[in-house]
Every structure is written in C-alpha cells, then in structure tokens.
Amino acid sequence: MTQTITRPRTAEQALVLLSVCLAAAAMPLTFTGPAVALPAIGKALGGSPIALNWVTNAFMLTFGSSLMAAGGLADAYGRKRVFLIGVGAFAVLSMALAVAPDILWFDLGRAAQGVAAAAAFSGGMAALAQEFDGASRIRAFSIVGTSFGIGLAFGPIASGLMIDAFGWRSIFGLVVVLAVLALALGARVLQESRDPDAAGLDWPGAASFTLALALFTYGALLAPERGWYEPGVMSLLAGSVLLFIAFVVIEGRVARPMLDLSLFRYPRFVGVQLLAAAPAYAFVVLLILLPVRFIGIEGLSEIAAGRLMIALSAPLLVLPIAAGLLTRWFAPATICGAGLLICAAGLFWLSRVPLGGETMGIAMPMALIGIGISLPWGLMDGLAVSVVPRERAGMATGIFSTTRVAGEGVALAVVSAVLSALTAGHLAAGATTAHAGPAAQRLVTGDIASAAAALPQMSRTALVQGYGEAFATVLVMLCAVTVVTAIVVFAFLGRGGEQGAEPAVEAQERLRTSEA
Structure with missing residues (x-):
C-alpha cells in the first residue's frame, strides 16, 4: 500500500504541475541548445569528432540509463526528495558547463547533467502520478508533454539569439533560470510520498x-x-x-526488480514502449542533425537555423493537448498510428529537398514531421502510467522514459554512424577511402573546413553534395522504420482498451506481493 496525498484538489495542485513543467521545459534546452552551438563549441574547445559527438551523447546516455534507477529511488526514498535533489544538481551542473575549460570537462559535465536530469524527471513525474487520477492524470501528463514542446520549439531560436549576442556559453542561462524556479516552487508545494513496499535500488x-x-x-x-x-x-x-x-x-x-519483466506479457505495455522509442529516430535525431547541417554545412547563422527549427518543433506547443481531446472520438491506437504515418510522409518529403533549398521548401516537410510526432507525444506519458498499479508509478515512468531517452541516445549514435559511413562512401568515389572516412566524420559534426583540409583534391561543392546525398538516404531509412513502427504500435495498442489492461496488471502485482 502506498502513502498517498489526501489534501483537496486546489490551486496548490496546479502549482505542483507548474513546478514539474518548469523542469520539463528546461530539459530539451539542454540538447537543442548544444546542437545549435556545436560548431561554435568545436571552435572554442577543440576536440575530435568523437569528443564532439559526446557533447550530445553523454547527456542522452546518462539520462536514459539512469531513469529506471531514479524511478526506483523516487518510489523508495521519496518522490519530492529525488525531484529536488535532481533539479538542484541540474542547475548547478548547468552553471558549471558554462565555464568548462576544455572539451573533456565539458563532456564529463554533460554526463553528470544527464544523471541529475533523470532524477528530476523521474521524481517529478512519479509525484504527478500521486497528485492526479484518471482523466485528470492524462491531462496533466499531456501538459508536461506540451512543456517539453515549448522547450523544443523555442530552444533553437533562443539559443541562436543568445549565441549571437553573448556567445555559446550563454545558452545555459535560461536552463538555470527554469531549474531554479522549479526548485523553489517544488520545495514549497510538493508533499512527500513513497512506496512503503519498495526495497531500495536494484x-x-x-x-x-x-x-x-x-x-x-x-x-x-x-x-x-x-x-x-x-x-x-x-x-x-x-x-x-x-x-x-x-x-x-x-x-x-531479484524480489523487487527495477524492471518488472512480467509487464512485457501485456501487449499494450509493449506497444507503449515501442511508441516511446518512435520519436527517437523519427524526430529527436533531427533536432541534433538539422542544426549542424544548417549552420555547419549550409552556412546559415545560428539565429536563422534556430528560426527554421521552429517549423519542426512548434506543433508540440498545442497538438499534444489536442491529441488528448481527440481521444473522446478516436482510440489512442488510431491517433498514434496516424501520427507516425504523417511523420513518415514528412521524412520522405524532406529527403527530396536538396541542400541549400528555399526556406519554405524545407520548412513545410519539417512542419509535417512535427505535426505527425505531436499526436502520439500527447498520449505517451499518460498511457505509460495507465498500465501499472499506482504505487509503481515511479517504475512505470522510469521504464517508459528510459525506453524513450535511451532510444534517443542509441538512435543518435547509430544514425550519426550511418550518416558518416554513407557520406564516406560518396566521398570515396573521388578520393582514397583512408581520407574519405575522416572527412566524412568532420562533415557530420558540421566542420566543413577540416573536411576540405582532409580532402584537398575535392571541391567544397563535391563535399556538400556527398553529404547531401547521404543525408537524403538516411531520411528515407528513417521513413521506412517509422512506417513499420506505426503498423506495429497500432496493432499492439489496439488490443484492448486502457482501462481493461490495468486490472490485469494490478492482479499480477497482488499475486507477486502475496508470493513474496
């Protein structure tokens, strides 16, 4: 039996939601901002292509791999405690990143920042699950998804403006402000709750x-x-x-696992995990790769690139909530599957747009991708906590968020590797393979000058063309994977309604408890 919060539903409950939303809005700024600033970071701090890739991957790796552990800690030692510790550490580490002396310390700081973000996210989402029930819980999680959308939508342009005015180190200023506000508000309005049956961290x-x-x-x-x-x-x-x-x-x-493997017997639970992974390769990788392409390869300014990225992420401002309203008329499986198919269409359309194309020609397929991914985005978090008992909310949030964020880190690493390999293949047609590989790695990080130095016999136009052809191929591959995912998610989520799945999981949990 869990310790629950019994105060009446008042404005204080809205303040709890606001605290978690402030933290949620800060987190996407920590990977959209460095993506826009990556060419500037490379020039200021140096580093190999691998070291520059860790600017993003270090955060995603530790964030994704720590979420399940953070969820377990939140259930065992207190959701408020874990949330406040995480948000506080997140703010401090963000300030430290702004004064990092070299790429090594910067990457290490990014890794530590990911651990702090995991604690803040898991603790905050588990606390929300205790505050809200039923339809109000789904609406609350949809609002958190919209907060993520705000960070994603305005992160690139805000980072571009700050880089242009104050330099790349200033991109962490807004992150610190949001984290401090979330910390102050959470310390005041959150009430502690935990799972008395939790046995500590696995x-x-x-x-x-x-x-x-x-x-x-x-x-x-x-x-x-x-x-x-x-x-x-x-x-x-x-x-x-x-x-x-x-x-x-x-x-x-183990008696009390961090990941309850028995949950994977339920098709809807599996469907939710597949749905969680879909944005990783259909959307999130573009948040990292497109700014590098726009700034490093096509020569746009940080402000222009940030403005263009709004087309991709602006739909997340409103459509997640709209998706929640659509569940009155359509099944979640239908909404999620249709959204992924729309996203796949946008990916294919974008693959047909050459590098250096007109702004509207690029913005329209990007907007279609954003529209498509926004529909399942508004339902995923609510679905995740609806398939487990309330007292295991921390575990459910941890599993779902781990699948989503770890999937993002893995997808980014794999897609970057594939893009580099494809680019090297195109460049090898006019150069030796030994030189094509290093040049391709530099192009993937947006350093066209170093790529040209590695292949002096190739013109800048040929380098850009090779990268552009590889980028188009990657987009087609992502489109195909997204279509397959849409079909599988539709089939799995269509097996039984949301309310029908939860009692089965509760019965399984009671059986496990009685056997223990």
Whole structure:
C-alpha cells in the first residue's frame, strides 16, 4: 500500500504541475541548445569528432540509463526528495558547463547533467502520478508533454539569439533560470510520498543496464572511424550484448526488480514502449542533425537555423493537448498510428529537398514531421502510467522514459554512424577511402573546413553534395522504420482498451506481493 496525498484538489495542485513543467521545459534546452552551438563549441574547445559527438551523447546516455534507477529511488526514498535533489544538481551542473575549460570537462559535465536530469524527471513525474487520477492524470501528463514542446520549439531560436549576442556559453542561462524556479516552487508545494513496499535500488540491475548502454554507444561512435568489424568496436558491442543479457537475468531473479519483466506479457505495455522509442529516430535525431547541417554545412547563422527549427518543433506547443481531446472520438491506437504515418510522409518529403533549398521548401516537410510526432507525444506519458498499479508509478515512468531517452541516445549514435559511413562512401568515389572516412566524420559534426583540409583534391561543392546525398538516404531509412513502427504500435495498442489492461496488471502485482 502506498502513502498517498489526501489534501483537496486546489490551486496548490496546479502549482505542483507548474513546478514539474518548469523542469520539463528546461530539459530539451539542454540538447537543442548544444546542437545549435556545436560548431561554435568545436571552435572554442577543440576536440575530435568523437569528443564532439559526446557533447550530445553523454547527456542522452546518462539520462536514459539512469531513469529506471531514479524511478526506483523516487518510489523508495521519496518522490519530492529525488525531484529536488535532481533539479538542484541540474542547475548547478548547468552553471558549471558554462565555464568548462576544455572539451573533456565539458563532456564529463554533460554526463553528470544527464544523471541529475533523470532524477528530476523521474521524481517529478512519479509525484504527478500521486497528485492526479484518471482523466485528470492524462491531462496533466499531456501538459508536461506540451512543456517539453515549448522547450523544443523555442530552444533553437533562443539559443541562436543568445549565441549571437553573448556567445555559446550563454545558452545555459535560461536552463538555470527554469531549474531554479522549479526548485523553489517544488520545495514549497510538493508533499512527500513513497512506496512503503519498495526495497531500495536494484544496484546490480542498474549497473549492468548502464554499462550495457555505455558500451553500445561508445562502440557506435567509434565505428565510423575504425569500422564496424574492427576488434575494439566488436568487443564493445559484444560486451554490450552480454551485459544486456545479464541485466535480464538479474531482473528475473531479484524480489523487487527495477524492471518488472512480467509487464512485457501485456501487449499494450509493449506497444507503449515501442511508441516511446518512435520519436527517437523519427524526430529527436533531427533536432541534433538539422542544426549542424544548417549552420555547419549550409552556412546559415545560428539565429536563422534556430528560426527554421521552429517549423519542426512548434506543433508540440498545442497538438499534444489536442491529441488528448481527440481521444473522446478516436482510440489512442488510431491517433498514434496516424501520427507516425504523417511523420513518415514528412521524412520522405524532406529527403527530396536538396541542400541549400528555399526556406519554405524545407520548412513545410519539417512542419509535417512535427505535426505527425505531436499526436502520439500527447498520449505517451499518460498511457505509460495507465498500465501499472499506482504505487509503481515511479517504475512505470522510469521504464517508459528510459525506453524513450535511451532510444534517443542509441538512435543518435547509430544514425550519426550511418550518416558518416554513407557520406564516406560518396566521398570515396573521388578520393582514397583512408581520407574519405575522416572527412566524412568532420562533415557530420558540421566542420566543413577540416573536411576540405582532409580532402584537398575535392571541391567544397563535391563535399556538400556527398553529404547531401547521404543525408537524403538516411531520411528515407528513417521513413521506412517509422512506417513499420506505426503498423506495429497500432496493432499492439489496439488490443484492448486502457482501462481493461490495468486490472490485469494490478492482479499480477497482488499475486507477486502475496508470493513474496
């Protein structure tokens, strides 16, 4: 039995939601901002292509791999406590990143920032699950999704304006302000709650999962430079597979697992996890790759690139809430599947737009992608907590958010590696393979000057053309994967209604408790 909050529904409840939304709005700024600033960061701090890739991947890796552990800690030691510790550390680390002396310290700070973000997100979402019930819970989670949309929509343009006026280090200023506001408000209005039956953190499970993700991401980042069949890369990937297997074995044996494997018996739960992974390769990778393309390859200013990125993310400002309203007339499976198909159409359309095209020609397919992904975005978080008992809300949020964020980190590493390999293949037609690979890696990070230095025999036009053809191929691949995901998600989420799935999970939980 969980400790619940029994105060009446008042304006204070809205303040709790506001506190979590402020923290949620700050988090997307931490990866859209550095994406816009990546060329400037590379010039200021130096670093190899792999080190620059870690600017984004370090945050996503630790964020994704820590979410389930943070959810377990929130259930065991208090949702408010974990939320406040996470938001406070997030603010401090954001300030530290603004004064990082070199790329090594910057990447380490990004990794630590991801851990803090995981604590803030898991603690805050688990606290919300205690504050709201039924339809109001779905609406609350939809509002949190909209807060993410605000951060995504205005992050690129806000970062561009700050970089232009004050330099790239200023991009963390807005993050600090939002985090401090969330901390002050949360400390005042949140009431503590926890799961009395929680048995502490599953440390072996957390360690094996985190190491597995780290090895896979590092291997994927090294692959463009060394090749997928290089012994070191293969060892990293093999070690990742073994650790994932160990994680599954550990979770099947512990009394109170971080990941309850029995939940995967329910088609709707599996469907929600697949849905959580879909935005990673259909949308989030574009938040990182497109600013690098616009600024580093096409030569746009940070402000112009940020303004153009609004077309991709602005639909997240309103459509997540609209999707929640649409559930009055359409099943969530229909809305989610249709949204992913719309997103796939936008990806294919964008693949047909050449580099250097007119602004409207680029903005329209980007807007279609944003519209498509906004429909499932507004339903995902509410669906995630609807398929487990209320007292395991921290675990449910952790599993769902881990799938989403870890999927983003893995998708970014894999897509970047594929883009680099495809670019090297196009460049190799006019140069030696040994030189094409390093040049392609520099192009993927937006450093066209270093790419030209690595291949002096190729013109700038030829370099851009090779990158553009590879980018188009990647978009077609992402389109195909999104179509397949839409079909699978529609089939899985269409099996039974939301309310029908929850009692089955509650019965399973009661059975597990009685056996323990």
